[in-house]
Amino acid sequence: MLKELEGAVLGYIFKVGPCTAYQVRKLLKESPSSRWRGSAGSIYPLLERLERQGLIEANDDPADGRAKRDLAITNNGKKALKAWVKAGATRELVAEISDPVRTRVFFFDALTPNEQARLAKDMLSALEEFLSLSRESLKSRESSGSALNHLGALGAVMSNQARVTYLREVVKALEEKR
Amino acid sequence: MLKELEGAVLGYIFKVGPCTAYQVRKLLKESPSSRWRGSAGSIYPLLERLERQGLIEANDDPADGRAKRDLAITNNGKKALKAWVKAGATRELVAEISDPVRTRVFFFDALTPNEQARLAKDMLSALEEFLSLSRESLKSRESSGSALNHLGALGAVMSNQARVTYLREVVKALEEKR
DNA sequence: TGTGACATGTAATATGTTACATGATTGA
DNA sequence: TCAATCATGTAACATATTACATGTCACA
Structure with missing residues (x-):
């Protein structure tokens, strides 16, 4: 099962469509109520993980000289995202609120x-x-x-x-x- | 500055008075809305840290054959706890809610x-x-x-x-x- | 021409989890 | 006596943070 940050990142990629790791980080950083900072050290390894598991696919986008990789959710990724969202209805998860x-x-x-x-x-x-x-x-x-x-x-x-x-x-x- | 779990643990020791690491773990485990599991691997090293920093003091309690250490907050610990509680009034911290x-x-x-x-x-x-x-x-x-x-x-x-x-x-x- | 945004990534470090390991005490 | 609870701790691992490192592109 996906962890919270993994689910959120995969969900972002699902919602906004193909985008770069940089954009995912920006979304996390600029999210008003965020428990995560979207640090490079968390996001890049996490995306590698998702890619290795076949939940996202990367395409090199040679638009310019920048090493740009567009990330897109796969069918397996959508399945995993669904399962993660659906796992929200347990007493344990509901209790994991923090203020x-x-x-x-x-x-x-x-x-x-x-x-x-x-x-x-x-x-x-x-x-x-x-x-x-x-x-x-x-x-x-x-x-x-x-x-x-x-x-x-x-x-x-x-x-x-x-x-x-x-x-x-x-x-x-x-x-x-x- | 203390981290969230450090502040909470120090606060517990302040509130309940001298107690064992085991009791602190139990409080965390049984807390209804907890983001922490009170795992031994987090609590014992954390308490060592607090002790090294002089924020808590330990007394061996030879009540029985069990290796029991009673932990108590020190004056410096109270100061640190105060500072941590007072740091709650910032936009950044207020935004660190998660549900x-x-x-x-x-x-x-x-x-x-x-x-x-x-x-x-x-x-x-x-x-x-x-x-x-x-x-x-x-x-x-x-x-x-x-x-x-x-x-x-x-x-x-x-x-x-x-x-x-x-x-x-x-x-x-x-x-x-x- | 230089600053800030775009873009990727690694290294050192911090902090948490699960699982393991050990042993004493209490009470059914 | 045996299971649950009390009590301490370590090892392997997972995951996040900060700081560092590199280079491109847009625009003032």
Whole structure:
């Protein structure tokens, strides 16, 4: 079974069609909510792996002097992608969510009440900024783009809305305590 | 600066007081929404690192024939923990959220409409089960436990509620499309 | 002509996983 | 007594990061 990054990379190649490793890296780097940096050291070996397994095919594109390799998903690749997406409906995978903000709140005891209140507000600001970003991304997909792209962006917005609401609760609770 | 797992482990030792590596592993393994498995191969080297840096101290506890080492956070450890928690208010960290369910929805194009509808419903079931779990955890903290423990559990519940609401939207949108 | 984006890749390092290895204690 | 839990740790492997290395192309 594909790992998370492998699935995401293969999925990108499926969605955008034949593209270079460089473009895949760029997508990962520019993705607003990304746990991956799209580093060369991860992407190139990963793509070699996918190619060896016959999940992608590479064609040298002699458009210019640059050593350009266009990557395309194969039929086996589509099968593997399908299997990976379908594996999303398990308790274990659903539980593999991680949110560094919640992790931090969990360890707020380490701070003084004043520090807690200050930090909660700062986190809230950072989160609100991030929410704005995801809202803009949603809006840009509303006009052009498929229904599924819209649903993807909607997920980010709803998640960040919930995080903002949560942090407001935290700020309120900390104020009441004082 | 501490990494995520280092911060979490140090935070656990801070919160529960002197405890063994085994207990830390158990907490990580049993944590409902965990991205880490608490494997021995990650925890023991990590604790060695923290000890070498003077962030924790170990005392051999000759309670019985077992080679038991009680780990306690030091003053420097508390400082490091504080710094790590406070580093949570940046755009970069706030963006480091990851949700395998949303990732999967993003690549739904790879499936047929029927498969999409089926999977969305299955994911919803898995998520609802997971939401129940986090609600129970919240309830158990309501009676006993600090306000901060309550806030931590509340974060999980609110996050999972948002995820469920989102997936219901997805299910609805997919049905309308057909 | 030089800077930034395009394009590929490797090396050293960090950090996590599974599987293995060992032994003591508790309780049915 | 035997299985589960407590308790520590290592070895092999997988996978990601940063930093390095090389070269082309577009455009100001």
